[in-house]
Amino acid sequence: MTDTVRVTLVGGPTALIEYGGLRLLTDPTFDPPGEQGNLTKLTGPAVGASDLAPIDVVLLSHDQHADNLDDAGRALLADVPVVFTTSAAAARLEANTQALEPWQHIEIERPDAAPIVVYGVPAVHGPTGFDQASGPVIGFVLSAPESPTVYISGDNASLNVVEEIADNLGPIDGALLFCGRARVARIDANLTLSGQKAAQVAEILEPAWIVPVHTEGWAHFSEGVAEVVEAFEDYELEEMLVVVQPGETVELETEW
Numbered sequence: 001m002t003d004t005v006r007v008t009l010v011g012g013p014t015a016l017i018e019y020g021g022l023r024l025l026t027d028p029t030f031d032p033p034g035e036q037g038n039l040t041k042l043t044g045p046a047v048g049a050s051d052l053a054p055i056d057v058v059l060l061s062h063d064q065h066a067d068n069l070d071d072a073g074r075a076l077l078a079d080v081p082v083v084f085t086t087s088a089a090a091a092r093l094e095a096n097t098q099a100l101e102p103w104q105h106i107e108i109e110r111p112d113a114a115p116i117v118v119y120g121v122p123a124v125h126g127p128t129g130f131d132q133a134s135g136p137v138i139g140f141v142l143s144a145p146e147s148p149t150v151y152i153s154g155d156n157a158s159l160n161v162v163e164e165i166a167d168n169l170g171p172i173d174g175a176l177l178f179c180g181r182a183r184v185a186r187i188d189a190n191l192t193l194s195g196q197k198a199a200q201v202a203e204i205l206e207p208a209w210i211v212p213v214h215t216e217g218w219a220h221f222s223e224g225v226a227e228v229v230e231a232f233e234d235y236e237l238e239e240m241l242v243v244v245q246p247g248e249t250v251e252l253e254t255e256w
Contacts, residue, residue, distance in 0.1 A: 003147050005174060008249040010047045013061070013068055013178055013214040015244075017152075020116045020144045022108065024057045025080070026152055026176065026213070028073030029066075036066035040219035046247030049076050057082055057108065060097075061123065061154030061178070062137045063089035067218050068155065082108075084118055086136045100138060103168065116144040121165050123156035125191055141169050148173030148254035151205065155182070155192050155214070162201050172205045173254045178214035179228050180221035195223055195231035202237050208254045209242050216246065 006018035013027035032044045049072065058080045063069045077083050078094060084106065087099035100106065100120030107115035119141040139154040139161075151165060151172045166172065181194040192214060193201065202210055215225045225243055232241045244250050 009244040011246040012217040022056045027068040030072035031070040043217045060085035114145045123154040124158035125155045151175040179212045180215045181223040195227035199231040199235040
């Protein structure tokens, strides 16, 4: 059996996933370059929000950091039927948000097809036990009959979490991994996946394809996509990696 997922990279953590007839957007960031609180945005979106319409669902890993939800991204949420996110973010945002706890799932009905299931999965935005400092974050898994199972990591840096996801929801057929090895001056820790850890995630999940996102556009990213490519080559997993440039759309075929 073969199915195709289309991914369009907007920039940073923002990607449009066309899956099972739905258009799902990850962590909306559409502001122009400039200072965003204590973070600096270096490049604007490669695709405008209006060019992505209609959007059926937003998968928001968290709302407390501007590199995952900025002002223009917040404005977009009002035009989306449903936003899945953490319970903390749902309490702060508008009424079309719906909280997902880790391992909770919600079905999205489709005409003439079985529902798409969206699972909330754990994410740790930094080293193990770092939740209090970084705030709650969530990842997602998409599943549907006759479609691949796709993992969207959110700002997760924990390999233990990935092992739990593989054990509970595997096999995983494809993944969008938030990389970039994010670091900030006040914290001596990697807050998102490095290229090496992304390759280790690939070893754990063994998916057909991995798309790295969240690797460019912000000053606090200490690695770019080149480091991800190098790590996958070192681990001899380069055939699994699909690099998408901002503004580019790729079609990802999965056989199972």
